[in-house]
Amino acid sequence: TEIAARTQGIIDELKHLEGPLLPILHEIQQEFGHVPQETLPVIAHALNMSRAEVYGVFTFYHDFRRAPAGRHVLKLCQAEACQSMGSEAIAAKVKQALGIGFHETTADGAVTLEPVYCLGLCACSPSAMLDGAVIGRVDDETIDEIVEAVRA
Ligand code: FES
Incomplete structure (x- = not known):
């Protein structure tokens, strides 16, 4: 999908950072206006983390949106x-x-x-x-x- 492709691009760009998870989540939210749930397993795979770990971080920070924002x-x-x-x-x-x-x-x-x-x-x-x-x-x-x- 297009989301997957754009997500992969963001991951490739940022995964070399130390502690890449938060920058990646921020960039994804910047790109899509929220963090589509389907990006979480992609991130987990790329960073060698479990889905639960990625999900835990995603839900811990109040800044990340699960759905597109209103106007x-x-x-x-x-x-x-x-x-x-x-x-x-x-x-x-x-x-x-x-x-x-x-x-x-x-x-x-x-x-x-x-x-x-x-x-x-x-x-x-x-x-x-x-x-x-x-x-x-x-x-x-x-x-x-x-x-x-x-x-x-
Ligand atoms: Fe600082 Fe609300 S507590 S602005």
């Missing part, structure tokens, strides 16, 4: 500083407003919701990131604006 990607910081400023309640509100949980995409493909662990914006916590742009001091009003923006 918008909304990340909500769930690390300590943001947690102390109410990020869990914010996440609950956003999940309810969008009708999805973390690592899910709305049925219309509008938005994917993901947790993130510190955006380096702790001073302005709780923080979020919408399509790569950081948003600080997220409150109820911000949530409404974000939800409206991703639905538009």
